[in-house]
Amino acid sequence: MRDHVVLLKPRVMSLVVFTGAVGFLVAPTSVDWMRLAIALAAMVGGAGGCGALNMWWDADIDARMARTAARPIPRGVITPGEALLIGAALSLISVLSLGLLVNWLSAALLAATIGIYVLVYTMWLKRRTPLNIVIGGASGALPPMIGWAAATNSLSAESIALFAVIFVWTPPHFWSLALRGCADYARAGVPMLPNVVGPEATCRQIIAYCALLVPISFAPFLIAGSSLVYAAVVAVLDAMLISRAVTLYRLRKGPEAARSKSAMALFGFSILYVFVLFVAMLAQAFTG
Numbered sequence: 001m002r003d004h005v006v007l008l009k010p011r012v013m014s015l016v017v018f019t020g021a022v023g024f025l026v027a028p029t030s031v032d033w034m035r036l037a038i039a040l041a042a043m044v045g046g047a048g049g050c051g052a053l054n055m056w057w058d059a060d061i062d063a064r065m066a067r068t069a070a071r072p073i074p075r076g077v078i079t080p081g082e083a084l085l086i087g088a089a090l091s092l093i094s095v096l097s098l099g100l101l102v103n104w105l106s107a108a109l110l111a112a113t114i115g116i117y118v119l120v121y122t123m124w125l126k127r128r129t130p131l132n133i134v135i136g137g138a139s140g141a142l143p144p145m146i147g148w149a150a151a152t153n154s155l156s157a158e159s160i161a162l163f164a165v166i167f168v169w170t171p172p173h174f175w176s177l178a179l180r181g182c183a184d185y186a187r188a189g190v191p192m193l194p195n196v197v198g199p200e201a202t203c204r205q206i207i208a209y210c211a212l213l214v215p216i217s218f219a220p221f222l223i224a225g226s227s228l229v230y231a232a233v234v235a236v237l238d239a240m241l242i243s244r245a246v247t248l249y250r251l252r253k254g255p256e257a258a259r260s261k262s263a264m265a266l267f268g269f270s271i272l273y274v275f276v277l278f279v280a281m282l283a284q285a286f287t288g
Contacts, residue, residue: 003072007083008090009051015274016047016143022278023147023162026285032151038101039150043143045094046110050117050139052087056080057122064188067181091118098150106150113142127189130196137170161219162281166274168213172206172245173270179203179248179263199259203252206266210245214238220281233280237273244269 020043024036055062055073059080062068072078091114099107121136144162149155178185178192179199186195194202217234244266251259 003075003077004086007052007055007072007078007086008048009054012051012140013044013047016140017043018275019162019166019278020143020147022282023144023159024151025147026162026281027148027151027159029151035102035150039098039106039147042094042098042102042107042110043146045090045097046114049087049090049092049094050114052083052090053118054087054122056083056087057118058126059083061127061188061190065181065184067184087118102150103153105153105155106146109142109146109149113139113146116142128191130191130193132191133171133174133193137167137174140170141165141167158220161216164216164219165213165277168209168216169270169274172209172213173267173274175202175206176248176263176267176270180260180267199256200252203249203259207242207245207249210241214242217277227284230280230284234277237277240269241266241273 017040021036021040024039025031055071058068059073062071063074068074073080073083095107095111095114098110116136117139121132121139125132125136141163144166145155145159148159148162175193179194179202182192182194182199185192193205217238218231220230244262248259248262248266251262
C-alpha cells in the first residue's frame with residue numbers, strides 16, 4: 001500500500017490540492033462545499049495519475065539517480081505496466097468526474113494540466129532542454145485556475161494572477177534543488193539547468209526569476225477581498241526570498257558545499273513561501 005501511495009507522488013499532490021482549494025475558495029461566489037469536495041477529489045486523482053505516469057515513463061532515469069532510485073518501479077515492487085494502468089485510469093476518471101459532476105471548463109483545465117505534465121514535460125521536454133521546468137511548470141500553476149473554474153464556471157484576470165504566481169515561482173524552486181542534485185541529473189542524462197549551463201548561470205537565473213516574482217506576487221490584489229494585510233505578508237515573504245536568492249548568488253563561484261547548502265535553504269523556504277502566500281489570500285477572502 002505504501003508503495004502505491006508513493007507512486008502517486010503525495011507531496012506534489014498536496015500542493016496541487018491546496019492551491020486548487022484556495023482558487024475555489026477565493027472565487028467571488030458562495031462556497032458550495034459538495035462541489036469543492038468533488039473538485040478536490042478530481043484534482044487528487046489527476047495529480048496521482050500524473051505521478052504514476054511520470055514514474056512509468058521515467059523509470060530508467062529514476063533508477064540512475066540516487067534521489068529516486070528507491071521509488072517503487074526501480075525497486076521492482078510495482079511493474080511499469082501496473083503504473084501505466086493506474087496513471088491512465090486515474091487521469092481519465094478524474095477528468096470525466098469533474099466534467100460530469102462540476103463543469104467542463106474545470107475538467108478541460110484538469111485535462112490540460114495532465115497533458116502538459118505527462119506529454120509536454122515528462123515525455124518531451126525533460127530529456128531535451130533545460131527549459132523543461134520553465135515550460136512544464138504550467139501544469140503545476142493550473143490548479144488554482146481549476147479551482148476557480150470549478151467554483152464559477154469561468155476564468156478571469158484574478159485566476160490568471162494565481163496561475164502567474166506559481167508559474168514564475170516554479171523555476172527558482174526546482175533549480176535550487178537541482179543545484180544540489182546536479183551530478184545526479186548529469187548521470188541520468190537529464191538536461192537540468194545547472195548541469196547544462198553551470199551553477200553560476202543557474203544562480204543568475206534564480207535571482208532573476210525571484211526578482212520577477214516580487215511584482216507578480218502582488219497581482220492577487222485583483223481578487224475581491226485582498227487588502228493591505230495580504231500586501232504586508234507578501235512584502236515580508238518577498239524580502240526573505242530575495243535575501244536567500246542573493247545569498248545563493250554570492251556563492252555562485254564559491255565552494256560547492258556552501259552553495260549547495262544555500263540552495264537547499266532557498267528550496268526549503270520557497271515551499272513555505274508559496275504556502276504562506278496562499279494562506280494569506282485565503283485569510284483575506286474570509287476576513288476581508
